[in-house]
Amino acid sequence: MAWDYRSSKDFKDYYEERRLQRRIGFIFVLLAGLFLSYLFNLWYLQVVNGENYRRLADNNRLRQVVENPLRGVILDRQGRPIVRNRIAFNVLLDREKITRLDETVRTLSQILKLPEATVKERIARYRNRPTFEPVIVKEDVDLAEAAYLESRRLELPEVSVAIEPKRSYEDGDLAAHALGYVGEISESQLGKPHYAGYQLGDVVGKAGLESFYDADLTGEKGWKQVIVNSLGREIRELPVGKRPVPGNALHLTLDLDLQEELERAFEDKTGSAVFLDPDTGEVLAIVSKPSFDPNVFARRFSAEDWRALINSEAHPLQDRAIQSKFAPGSVFKIVLAIAALESGKASPSRTDFCPGYTVIYGRKFLCHQEGGHGTIAMVEAIKKSCNVYFYHLGKDLGIELISQWAHRLGFGQRTGVDLMHEEAGRDHLGRHRTGSAGGDSHADGGFCLAHRERRHLLPASPSEKPRDPRRSGGRYSAAGGRGSSGPEARHAPGGKAGYVGGGEPGRYRDQGCHPRAGRLRQDRHRAGGQGFRGGQERETRRVHPRQCLVHRVRAARASPHRLRSIRGARGSWR
Amino acid sequence: MLERRSIHNLDWLLTFSVLSLCVVGLGMVYSATAGSPLAPLATKQLVYFGVGLMGLLLALAIDYHTLASLSYLFYAASLILLVYLLFFGRAIANTRGWLELGPVNLQPAEMTKLTTLLALSAFLSRHRSASLTPSNMGGIVLIVAAPVILIARQPDLGTAITFVPLVAVAAFLGGMRLRTILILIMIPILAFPILWKHYLKDYQKTRVVTFLNPAQDPKGAGYQVLQSRIAVGSGGLTGKGFLEGTQGQLKFLPAQHTDFIFALMAEERGFLGSLVVLSLYFVVIYRCIAIARAARDILGVYLAMGVMALFACQVLINIGVVLGLMPTTGVPLPLMSYGGSSLITTLAGMGLVLNVWMRRLVN
Numbered sequence: 001m002a003w004d005y006r007s008s009k010d011f012k013d014y015y016e017e018r019r020l021q022r023r024i025g026f027i028f029v030l031l032a033g034l035f036l037s038y039l040f041n042l043w044y045l046q047v048v049n050g051e052n053y054r055r056l057a058d059n060n061r062l063r064q065v066v067e068n069p070l071r072g073v074i075l076d077r078q079g080r081p082i083v084r085n086r087i088a089f090n091v092l093l094d095r096e097k098i099t100r101l102d103e104t105v106r107t108l109s110q111i112l113k114l115p116e117a118t119v120k121e122r123i124a125r126y127r128n129r130p131t132f133e134p135v136i137v138k139e140d141v142d143l144a145e146a147a148y149l150e151s152r153r154l155e156l157p158e159v160s161v162a163i164e165p166k167r168s169y170e171d172g173d174l175a176a177h178a179l180g181y182v183g184e185i186s187e188s189q190l191g192k193p194h195y196a197g198y199q200l201g202d203v204v205g206k207a208g209l210e211s212f213y214d215a216d217l218t219g220e221k222g223w224k225q226v227i228v229n230s231l232g233r234e235i236r237e238l239p240v241g242k243r244p245v246p247g248n249a250l251h252l253t254l255d256l257d258l259q260e261e262l263e264r265a266f267e268d269k270t271g272s273a274v275f276l277d278p279d280t281g282e283v284l285a286i287v288s289k290p291s292f293d294p295n296v297f298a299r300r301f302s303a304e305d306w307r308a309l310i311n312s313e314a315h316p317l318q319d320r321a322i323q324s325k326f327a328p329g330s331v332f333k334i335v336l337a338i339a340a341l342e343s344g345k346a347s348p349s350r351t352d353f354c355p356g357y358t359v360i361y362g363r364k365f366l367c368h369q370e371g372g373h374g375t376i377a378m379v380e381a382i383k384k385s386c387n388v389y390f391y392h393l394g395k396d397l398g399i400e401l402i403s404q405w406a407h408r409l410g411f412g413q414r415t416g417v418d419l420m421h422e423e424a425g426r427d428h429l430g431r432h433r434t435g436s437a438g439g440d441s442h443a444d445g446g447f448c449l450a451h452r453e454r455r456h457l458l459p460a461s462p463s464e465k466p467r468d469p470r471r472s473g474g475r476y477s478a479a480g481g482r483g484s485s486g487p488e489a490r491h492a493p494g495g496k497a498g499y500v501g502g503g504e505p506g507r508y509r510d511q512g513c514h515p516r517a518g519r520l521r522q523d524r525h526r527a528g529g530q531g532f533r534g535g536q537e538r539e540t541r542r543v544h545p546r547q548c549l550v551h552r553v554r555a556a557r558a559s560p561h562r563l564r565s566i567r568g569a570r571g572s573w574r
Numbered sequence: 575m576l577e578r579r580s581i582h583n584l585d586w587l588l589t590f591s592v593l594s595l596c597v598v599g600l601g602m603v604y605s606a607t608a609g610s611p612l613a614p615l616a617t618k619q620l621v622y623f624g625v626g627l628m629g630l631l632l633a634l635a636i637d638y639h640t641l642a643s644l645s646y647l648f649y650a651a652s653l654i655l656l657v658y659l660l661f662f663g664r665a666i667a668n669t670r671g672w673l674e675l676g677p678v679n680l681q682p683a684e685m686t687k688l689t690t691l692l693a694l695s696a697f698l699s700r701h702r703s704a705s706l707t708p709s710n711m712g713g714i715v716l717i718v719a720a721p722v723i724l725i726a727r728q729p730d731l732g733t734a735i736t737f738v739p740l741v742a743v744a745a746f747l748g749g750m751r752l753r754t755i756l757i758l759i760m761i762p763i764l765a766f767p768i769l770w771k772h773y774l775k776d777y778q779k780t781r782v783v784t785f786l787n788p789a790q791d792p793k794g795a796g797y798q799v800l801q802s803r804i805a806v807g808s809g810g811l812t813g814k815g816f817l818e819g820t821q822g823q824l825k826f827l828p829a830q831h832t833d834f835i836f837a838l839m840a841e842e843r844g845f846l847g848s849l850v851v852l853s854l855y856f857v858v859i860y861r862c863i864a865i866a867r868a869a870r871d872i873l874g875v876y877l878a879m880g881v882m883a884l885f886a887c888q889v890l891i892n893i894g895v896v897l898g899l900m901p902t903t904g905v906p907l908p909l910m911s912y913g914g915s916s917l918i919t920t921l922a923g924m925g926l927v928l929n930v931w932m933r934r935l936v937n
Contacts, residue, residue: 005639005699005873015704020875021867023747027879028863031886035856038890039849041897045807046845053807060804061820229824230801 069219072247180208633925813844
């Protein structure tokens, strides 16, 4: 049955042989031709165009990576740190190394004391990111947790702890409004010329000094060239590039001790206070209450805290020291005095009789001293803050003069302090000049403090009613309304603290407080003038100081110990 | 079976070329997988190489006439195996073509190439004619079509296509008239538009389109071809050095230990390396053809030419894909690509050719 293949001895006959040889030869030539064309193709690709393809390969693998500089620190006038960068520990999860997701999630939620759903949600957030990119499961864990996780690297190879420099406001909400906070640059900021050169994801100052001095604090970005693989993962660093230059240190005029004392005096009350050095205009302390903790903004998972801050009835984000308007209260007596003296309408020896009240336009206005001060001269009137004396003086001067001098003293204008979004005070006298003067102009300075429609920061509600300005000033502003505003003023924190009171200059080196402060939701009207600048203004003809918070910007080298620790940590980061 | 004098009749040039290509391939598989989770594959490939050598010796030791007389048995067995796979095969990468044998997975479709070739050669040497008769042509088509259909059902079109040169070579050597050949060449060219419109699946169309214009979709379907060309081109004249190829080591190159291993070699070894490898492949083909010419009988001619056709076709398709001259198919590079079945089959095939050479002389 089986065919004997070997027996067919007459292998190939002549024609068969010829055909086979010819056709095999044809196949050989065909294949040789194909191989030659391939060889030519390879030569063309590798030798002729080799350089082009090498460039394409380099484009594939080389990537320039931006290295972010450390943000400059902020120090008080004695060089004590107020804002620093600290090392934060983040717990990272390497999704490439996960073998059993459920188990990992369970273990992590136990160790980190997070609900499993939260861990899962944070992992899910990275769904569209390349898998080598680690997931930040928990931010800013304490050292104990970090150490616990690090010691379990063998059991949990997918979990690691990474170090990140983080903005640290050392004293929490201390001077929070002045310092401001940082955050990732917003898309609207990116469009502005001021932020040219910034990229999405960069951290910028969002408020206060952090924002005003952002250019100084930011430092210079560095870059390095790294080799990446096809997934974009960094494989190696090349020895080219530029190290980032840390931001400059800000030396503030603030005095930490004074600031702390002031904050403590405020307790949980609402309002603001500013301490100035009248000779230089330097701000020694600045408070706005209620306050917030800027550290909240440095965290990633803080949406709830954020919302709480924004939606709070007390508006803790509003800087009452520079954005709210108050009746200046008895401070304005100084303005009247200056106006009278400078214009020659009165001399210091001008005396007046205070029976405890006066009647202007048929209405009775009281002095705070029951029974009156009796016959009183100017210096004494200022000292005792006699209302009646200045009611009369104001009447004598007339609205034009008062307005002129108030303006010259800076009322109704910005101080130009180095903070963002400062609001000018209201110059109501100007309005009175043109129209309904006299009538509702109070004798305590001629400022109409009441009938105000509000224009800024909060929408006016139709139901709002004007209130007695003296009440509002007295009750809510730290400094704005002692003196003429009656007994309520004593409840003001400023009044309690003793050295804040606007009506009593001289307790703290004779420069008053800075009562351009405290607009509240409840008080729907704004006070007109801004704070007490008379103190400086007296000497200002010569010096003309500008109010400021920062008196020096120094290179970061100023505090090497603080920076080196973080830079060292960064070196071993990856 | 294997007589002492046969050793002297071994085709040393062919043996040397084949073994050299295997060694180069092992090195490239090592380079492609070093430092990655696939690293154990290099060792595995070494084991396959050993098994392949045994396969080669086996195919060499048994007289090819004996093998031919058993060819229908082999052929039937492999068909049964393919049918079995359709139902119980292990699916890897959507292809139900894998046989699980303990720790290793084998692709019986690869071995089927040899059994089909044996059956085909046996058939043609029994039914000889001055020119190709319709019955012979029918036999050729039938013998090859059965496994091709089964493999295409897995579905593994890449492997199925590599059977086509068997038909071509058999028909051509069997004496098909030139006029018929011309007509047969014309048919697919004319039929292509109809095929395109009605029978090609979308992903197959995408492959063809991106082949014609790889820049159209550099991150998608054109990615492989583009990255492959960049790898080959950036190798330059002398290459970037062993384990230094950036396209390969940084994994820009797709399937670099299997289908695109030639690109990896070209990147790390440059044009000189490509020249050497291409020359080695050509020497293998040249020796196969020489052996076919020197074969003692027509069975030997068909066997040697069949192995050569399978081999050359895979080499040309694979390198053609790497160079962007052909649409992506998924054909491994014989002797170099990672894969036990392909390596063992190719080595056994070479054993068959050496067998023909060794027994070329009539006693």
